[in-house]
Each structure stands twice: as structure tokens, then as C-alpha cells.
Amino acid sequence: MAFVWHKWLRKSIRFPSTSRALFTLKSDPSQEIIKSPPLLSLDLPDVWTSNSKYFDPPSIRECTNECSARVIDGKLVAEKIRAGIAAEVMRMKESIGKVPGLAVILVGQRRDSKTYVRNKRIACEEAGINFVMAKFPDTCSEDEVCEALSSFNENPSVHGILVQLPLPHHLDEEKILNELRLEKDVDGFHPLNIGNLAMRGREPLFIPCTPKGCVELLLRSGVDIMGKRAVVIGRSNIVGLPTSLLLQRHHATVSTVHALTKNPEQITCEADIVVTAAGVPNLVRGNWLKPGAVVIDVGTYPLEDSTSEYGYRLIGDVCYEEAVAVASAITPVPGGVGPMTIAMLLVNTLDSAKRAFNFS
Template sequence: MIPRVALPWRNGLRLRVPSGSRGCSSSSHNTLRNDDGRPIVISPPLVSLDIPDDWAPSPAHSCFSSPISSSNEQTATVIDGKFIADEIRTRIGSEVRRMKEGIGMVPGLAVIVVGHRRDSQTYVRNKMMACAEVGIKSMVAQLPEDCTKDQLLGALSSFDADPSVHGILVQLPLPQHLDEGKVLDVLRPEKDVDGFHPLNMGNLAMRGREPLFIPCTPKGCIEMLLRSGVEIAGKKATVIGRSNIVGLPTSLLLQRHHATVSIVHAFTKNPELITCEADIVVTAAGVPNLVRGNWLKPGAVVIDVGTNPVEDPSSEHGYRLTGDVCYEEAVRVASAITPVPGGVGPMTIAMLLSNTLDSAKRVYAFT
């Protein structure tokens, strides 16, 4: 039986920094906390991680070591994203109740959906259910597939002007006739709980800057690594996929946590040679079973963001979900791995709720 892990609350992060540097503790002033004083999300503010790059000269005799090899078959620990997300959502619910009792207000999340894509409808339904579970007010604007840009921007402006709405997200992808970039440009960064506005993405990329919101899926990936005791600083990480939604912000976030990051994409030659050097692999390519066991360094930690429907007549719906990683092979090589489903997906929704709560706290100066 494959062991599953959802480690309890950790008092500190396993992030080694030089003595005298600014603290990386999760007890920073702007970490969300509930009434028992424990943080909801343990990822620290990014500016607290910004330490100088002090390069030490390499010894003249130093050389690269050989790749690690192992003949002993191992079974990876499964990082239980659903368990971790449930714990986070419980604490968010407690904090929302405290806000309602203290100031009579609750966070509000608005979602704009264009068209009737089955996957988008499912994602939105899950988000609305999660909001109801923790006490966050939610609302949905459903627009037709052939809606105009002005209609979409009108819905966006309406939610932007509503003071009870603290977070707005436009469910992606949009139909081809609508420019996603222009839509995101109109969204106020203060309500961009998806973290895709250029200002939030730019602040994520720049040392010394703190985005108002970190994109939910990358934030969830880092949160799982931290809660599972995975050391990020100084490690080699490979991100497979470079989308604006997952790949790009994940690579930026790993760099802010001091990993040495390589990005693999469709034009990369010999991607398996790059990936097999990584201590941490995050894959978001959207290609079923792309990453095979021989792509992985023995003992690597694998975060599989892929959620790909694969035909399966034996399944109730005629298909099953699989990740980008060939799971059956990877569990015999990796030290830890996220399952699909039950890994990154629940964490993405938990981080959306956390960002929405964070936004409301900022608006109401609620501590």
C-alpha cells in the first residue's frame, strides 16, 4: 500500500538562509490567522525571502558529481492534497465566522463564466460549493458563448464597483473572439484573486516586491511542498510547461524560494535529460503520461498539475482523469508525489478561498 502524507502544522519552514538575514518565519505580520493563533497558510511573504546573493568562489579542484543512481526500488509517499486543503478550508471557515461576528461582514467572490464548457461549469460549481462551505458569499455572472467584449467588461465593471465583492475571477479559457489579456488589464489588481493581472505577476517576478495575490495553483504547489517538509532553497527544480496560469508563475515562485529553476516546454530538446536532474518536478503540460519514470531522478519530489480526461468505458462518465506523470512508474522512483485527482486540484480552490479572505481582510483592516 502506498503511504499518504498530510503532515500536521509545522512551527517553522525548512528553508536554510544565512544567519542575520531577514526572517522567513510563517509568523509574519500579514499571514492570515484564525482565533487559535495558528496561520491558515504557512507560505511566508515573498519579501521576507529576499536575501542577498552572496556568491562563494568554487574551489579550484571542484567538479560536477555523477548523477545519483539506485538499484533499490522504492515507493513514493503520496502527498494528500485533499487532506491538506480540507484543513486549510476549515481554518478559513473559522476566520470568516470571526469576521462576521466581529464586524458583521464576510468576504465576497464573483465569478464570470462565458459559454457552457463542461469543464468550466464543473470548476465553477466546485468553487461555489467551497465558498458556501466556509461562509464566503459567492455570485456568478453567466454570459453566452457569443457575448461581446463590452458585455464581458460590463459584468466585470459591475463587480468591480460592488464593495461587497472582494475577489473577481474570469473563468478561463475564454472563447477565441475575446482577448484574455485585455480583459485582465481591466480587472482591478486589488480584486484579482486569481493573481493574473500584470501588476501582480510583475511583483511576483521582482525581488523586493510583494504581489497582492499569488496565482492559486502555483501557491498551492508551494504550500504542499512546505507542509510536506520539502526543502526548496538550493534545490534544482524543473517546471514542465510555461503557461501564464501555472508554468510561468510556478517558476517565478520557486525562484523566490531560492530554487534553481529550469523550464521545459514543447520546443525543449531532450526534456528528459533536464528533468532527470531535478530534485523537484512540477509538471503542467496537459499531456497524459508525458513524464515517465526514467525522466525522474531517484528521490525526486513530483507535483503533478495535469488533469487530463482519458477515455475509459469502464468509468461512470466514460472517462477518467490522469496527470502528466505516468503514476505507476513514478511512484517507484520518486520520494513523494501528488495524485490525480486528489492532489493539486483541491489546493487550487483552497488558495482561491485564502486569497479572497486575504482581500476582505485588507479592505476592512481586519486582523
């Protein structure tokens, strides 16, 4: 399986630490929009204690068909979060006559990118967040994209900006993203945001939306992250790397599995929590999983399907039919992490607007 993955991949200023606070509804202070606290509140000293007990590695047990994993419904959780955001946006509008604004830059005609942007637009409209978009053809220049980005940077009614990735190969992704103002980087990809996420004692202005959504699903599912073994499959700058960093900030013991890892199934089957973001369909089989593990499947791969509304359907990194017989809980694809990513984008945009308006 590791060989197949290798072959597949060849083809194919520090800011105030408490600014990312939990948002609560004024009508019901106990109703949190998100569960995850500011990262600084999680920082604990590393105090090592000796343990001379002999360690006997657990054997990999045979899975049975008697168990069936609980489905973690990301769509339902996201709807609850978005309802809380809509209430906060309404409160902001009634109090100061302002609402958050999100700007999106879309380059090209990728069907999946257009679907993601359409879903973000719908979510913004439902939450009362202003949505604007700049669209460019595949053949556009870097200067055109950077000019649009600069315009959004200077627009005071725009509080969050995202460039829909991936970009066409002729565009310098790093150069374009570096043009984005840090205080509007609601995707959380700016080097300073990632750097502060990686460093104990620091609080990023924004946490990347997909990793943030993964952890939020774990917390809302009652999964204890502290001290647990976690494996993150994939090490992209967008998902894999920040997910590993965020799980470490929540005190998990984290291993990263990537395309060059030897015996990835052996490492993965020791994990209590598996987050997979490789984008390789059915990569993770049932025998990769420890019985009772919690599985968060970030992977999305479009399969041609003429019967589907958009001409394709999505499957994940995990062989779902096998995994449900081994795991204790699992996210489906679609309907798992995807809706949470959008919900966290709205949370970050609301956070940015509150900071800009000094609104609490």
C-alpha cells in the same frame, strides 16, 4: 517523447509589502492557515563564494521497484486550510457583520470549466464566503463580459473576481483580464501582480492560486526548497511562469522545460523537485525522474469515461505507475494540486476582504 509533445501542442503601484500576511486562528494562534510567509521576508542578499572543487555530474541511476513514493494528499491538506478559513470568516462575521465575497464569470459550456466553477462554489459555501456568478453562452460578446466585470468591480460586497479560463477564441483574454481591478484580482494574473512576483524586494498583492498551492504542498510536506534544483515543465502565464518565479523567490535553482526544449528528460532527471503543468497525458515517464525526486503534477487531461459521474475522468502529465517507483513523494491526479488551487483562491479572497475591511 519531445517530438510527441511538439505535435500535441500544435494540435491542440506597488502595494504595502506586508499586506499578504499569514492568517492565524484567534482561538489557536499557532495554527497557521498557510505556511508560506510574505515574499519580502524571504529576500536574501546574493553573496557568491568561490568553489574550486571539481564537479562530477551524478549518473542517472536505475530505478527499482523496491521504493514507493509517499502520496501527497492535496485534498486532505486543502480541507485543513479551508477549515481554518471558515473559522476566520465566522470571526469576521461575528466581529464586524461582514463576510468575503467571490464573483465568477463563466463563458461557454466546457465541462471541465463547469466542474471547476461548481467546486469553487461549493468551497465558498462551506467556508461561509458569498458566491455570485455571471454565466454567458459561447457566442457572447466582449462587451457583455466586460460589462459584468465592471459591475463586479464596483460592487463593495465582492472582494474577489475571477474569469474562468480558457475563454472562447473570439474573445480577447488580455483585454478582458485588464478590466479587472487589481485589488480584486484573486487569481493573481494582473501584470502588476506577476511583475511584483518576479522582482526581488516586491510583494504581489496576490500570488496565482495554483503556483501558491504547489509551494504550500511542498512546505507542508517538509520539502526544503532553498538551494534545490527544480524543473518546471510548461511555461504558461497561468501556472508555469508564476511557478518558476515563486520557486526562485524561495531560492530554488529553477529550469523551465517547454515544448521546444531539446532532451527534456535529461534536464528533468537532474531535478530534486519537478512541477509539471504541460497538460499532456503521461508525458513524464519514470526515466525522466531522479530517484528520490518530489513530483508535483499540475496537469489535468479529461478522458472519456462513461462510468464516471461526469462522463470523464482526469489523468495527469506524469505516468503515475512508473513515477511512484522512482520519486520520494508525488501528488495524485485528481486529489493533488486541484483542491489546493481552490483553497488558495479562498485564502486570497479572505485576504482581500480583510484588506477592504481593515480587519485583522
